Amino acid sequence: MRPHPHWIDYSIIAIYFTFVLGIGYVLKKYMKTSADFFLSGRSIPAWITGLAFLSANLGAQEVIGMGASGAKYGIATSHFYWVGAIPAMVFVGLFMMPFYYGSRARSVPEYLKLRFDEKTRGLNAISFAVMTVFSSGVSMYAMGKLLQLLLGWDFNVAIIVSALIVLAYTFLGGLTSAIYNEVLQFFLIVIGFIPLTYLGLKDAGGWDGLKARIGNDAMVHSWKYLGSPSANPMGVEWFSMLMGLGFVLSFGYWCTDFLVVQRAMAADSMTSARRTPLIAAFPKMLFPFLVILPGMIAGVVSAASTTGNAPASAAVAPGTSEISLQGGKGIIPPKVDESGNPLIKDGKMVLDYDLATPMMLVRYFPSGLLGLGLCALMASFMSGMAGNTTAFNSVWTYDIYQGYINKTASDHHYLWMGRAATVFGLAIAVAAAYIARQFNNIMDVLQLVFAFVNAPLFATFLLGMFWKRATGNGAFCGLLSGTAAAAMHHGLTLPVGSAPGVKGGFLGLVVHQYPSEMAQNFWTAICAWTTCFTVTILISLLTKPRPDAELKGLVYALTDRPKDVGLQWYQKPAVLAVVVMTVLVVLNWIFW
Amino acid sequence: MGFDIRWPIGMMFSVFGLLVGGYGAATQGDQMYARHSLGINVNLWWGIAMLLFGVAMLLLARRGAAAARSANQMLNSERN
Numbered sequence: 302m303r304p305h306p307h308w309i310d311y312s313i314i315a316i317y318f319t320f321v322l323g324i325g326y327v328l329k330k331y332m333k334t335s336a337d338f339f340l341s342g343r344s345i346p347a348w349i350t351g352l353a354f355l356s357a358n359l360g361a362q363e364v365i366g367m368g369a370s371g372a373k374y375g376i377a378t379s380h381f382y383w384v385g386a387i388p389a390m391v392f393v394g395l396f397m398m399p400f401y402y403g404s405r406a407r408s409v410p411e412y413l414k415l416r417f418d419e420k421t422r423g424l425n426a427i428s429f430a431v432m433t434v435f436s437s438g439v440s441m442y443a444m445g446k447l448l449q450l451l452l453g454w455d456f457n458v459a460i461i462v463s464a465l466i467v468l469a470y471t472f473l474g475g476l477t478s479a480i481y482n483e484v485l486q487f488f489l490i491v492i493g494f495i496p497l498t499y500l501g502l503k504d505a506g507g508w509d510g511l512k513a514r515i516g517n518d519a520m521v522h523s524w525k526y527l528g529s530p531s532a533n534p535m536g537v538e539w540f541s542m543l544m545g546l547g548f549v550l551s552f553g554y555w556c557t558d559f560l561v562v563q564r565a566m567a568a569d570s571m572t573s574a575r576r577t578p579l580i581a582a583f584p585k586m587l588f589p590f591l592v593i594l595p596g597m598i599a600g601v602v603s604a605a606s607t608t609g610n611a612p613a614s615a616a617v618a619p620g621t622s623e624i625s626l627q628g629g630k631g632i633i634p635p636k637v638d639e640s641g642n643p644l645i646k647d648g649k650m651v652l653d654y655d656l657a658t659p660m661m662l663v664r665y666f667p668s669g670l671l672g673l674g675l676c677a678l679m680a681s682f683m684s685g686m687a688g689n690t691t692a693f694n695s696v697w698t699y700d701i702y703q704g705y706i707n708k709t710a711s712d713h714h715y716l717w718m719g720r721a722a723t724v725f726g727l728a729i730a731v732a733a734a735y736i737a738r739q740f741n742n743i744m745d746v747l748q749l750v751f752a753f754v755n756a757p758l759f760a761t762f763l764l765g766m767f768w769k770r771a772t773g774n775g776a777f778c779g780l781l782s783g784t785a786a787a788a789m790h791h792g793l794t795l796p797v798g799s800a801p802g803v804k805g806g807f808l809g810l811v812v813h814q815y816p817s818e819m820a821q822n823f824w825t826a827i828c829a830w831t832t833c834f835t836v837t838i839l840i841s842l843l844t845k846p847r848p849d850a851e852l853k854g855l856v857y858a859l860t861d862r863p864k865d866v867g868l869q870w871y872q873k874p875a876v877l878a879v880v881v882m883t884v885l886v887v888l889n890w891i892f893w
Numbered sequence: 894m895g896f897d898i899r900w901p902i903g904m905m906f907s908v909f910g911l912l913v914g915g916y917g918a919a920t921q922g923d924q925m926y927a928r929h930s931l932g933i934n935v936n937l938w939w940g941i942a943m944l945l946f947g948v949a950m951l952l953l954a955r956r957g958a959a960a961a962r963s964a965n966q967m968l969n970s971e972r973n
Contacts, residue, residue: 309916313909320905327896349898481898488902492946496939500930667925669916669936673909 310672351580360685371596375520438733493677536817545823757783783833914940
């Protein structure tokens with residue numbers, strides 16, 4: 302199959318870029334203080350912060366990665382939404398937002414400083430800052446590769462153009478600009494992907510036709526085969542799914558990651574801040590139909606259309622080249638090495654699952670809609686980058702620069718520093734994209750280290766917010782030992798069929814083999830969380846607690862319950878939460 | 894803070910709708926629809942849908958602006 306962009310597709314992309322930059326330009330005049338730039342002056346209504354909360358997470362990993370998982374594992378990928386996101390989003394809205402928003406902390410690390418101490422904040426701020434710029438780089442690298450393939454753009458041009466556009470609008474309009482663009486991008490992805498799912502499903506013969514074509518019952522049920530790891534393609538059993546993904550990883554991300562929490566902190570009131578993740582939960586629940594189904598469909602449909610016998614490619618776009626499907630599955634092509642030869646492992650061709658969703662666009666969208674689909678893809682890459690950039694510049698400016706380097710500068714200076722951080726944050730991200738291109742392994746190692754650092758985080762926040770006896774020393778030791786435990790567990794175990802190294806077993810001894818990489822990751826997380834939780838409690842009991850007066854507004858027992866005055870019953874956070882959870886149960890039941 | 898995000902959303906999707914829908918109308922019967930989209934002129938139909946969505950957003954933004962204006966007027970008359 303060959304990508305077929307036309308003048309109409311380029312026009313759509315150009316119009317989108319114009320609006321993206323226009324929003325940044327118009328917002329520039331509203332950026333007067335550092336609070337405007339980093340917190341949007343805490344003045345954004347809930348439906349906007351809600352969609353941005355969702356969109357900030359809707360980066361490349363989501364759209365491309367979930368399509369790839371759909372092709373590989375089938376509908377069980379929906380666990381990453383229905384188990385791995387929604388319950389945590391409800392929890393952060395109902396129970397944690399009162400402390401984040403109510404404490405007037407300007408960032409997640411700053412909350413840790415208010416609640417615990419300087420060193421816990423420093424640890425969190427520095428690891429978060431490093432993590433965001435590097436994941437921004439990885440996202441850029443993926444985008445560069447994809448644009449090279451689909452539009453025939455040069456890798457360097459793709460990276461520089463996308464970085465400059467993101468730089469322009471976050472530099473000019475700060476967080477507000479990032480949030481507004483995330484909302485725009487949300488609608489673009491929904492509107493760009495609905496026809497894809499519709500056409501794909503229609504071609505496959507609807508959900509029943511798709512099930513028949515896949516022909517593997519374990520790929521069309523989400524829970525039925527989770528009894529034992531050998532029965533389902535993920536190689537995971539229900540306990541590690543619920544505990545590892547559903548509790549540790551999901552709560553660790555949605556409840557503590559500043560990238561998403563920052564969106565809620567920009568809300569115009571406590572009630573709006575609490576409703577932010579709940580409003581985001583509604584579209585989030587339905588996203589599997591937009592991003593997972595196309596991946597599943599890609600594995601079972603054919604490149605040739607059944608309704609017409611037109612020549613394979615009429616108008617050939619300059620720069621793009623034919624993507625060979627020889628040896629692939631459905632329209633998912635095999636993975637190729639640098640010289641274009643297919644990769645073979647264990648006598649079988651390795652499939653490039655990351656191309657499942659992009660190939661669907663090429664297959665089902667004629668010129669016109671193709672531009673819209675490509676726009677939606679680019680939007681997801683760029684908003685991922687912009688989200689990381691705005692989170693990075695806040696943490697850098699408030700928690701590292703103001704915290705340790707220059708404590709007493711004017712607000713004007715911090716606003717300037719925020720803009721400077723936007724520039725050098727993106728510059729580091731571009732460098733990271735090139736490192737990722739050169740040395741794929743370095744990025745794998747880095748992401749592994751990030752996973753170790755992130756896994757124990759939720760234990761720290763849970764104890765910090767709900768147990769007033771928890772101390773700074775306890776939290777700090779808990780975090781360090783949780784990270785160490787994660788590294789130990791990973792170093793001593795290995796997924797079946799992998800060689801020791803990045804995949805695990807690097808401590809020279811393999812004490813347990815997991816049926817899959819995913820199972821190993823889930824157990825690493827469980828291990829880290831449990832260690833952090835236990836160590837924090839033990840050390841806290843041995844160290845001196847802070848007086849109650851200092852913890853007012855930071856801990857559950859010493860904070861007034863938020864009251865939702867002036868809201869209709871259907872707008873109240875608790876009601877929204879009940880509705881979300883009910884729909885969630887129904888969805889799980891339908892795809893059981 | 895700033896301006897109403899519904900203006901740019903409404904404008905962008907109205908433009909997309911006109912462009913894609915217009916392109917669909919101009920290419921009615923083109924073989925690319927048989928090749929890609931199961932013989933359906935998705936450009937035309939989805940273009941119309943996007944135009945409707947865009948216009949709806951613009952109307953909501955206009956209503957929002959009117960509501961804000963009247964709220965301001967109320968505030969001003971109370972002050973006087």
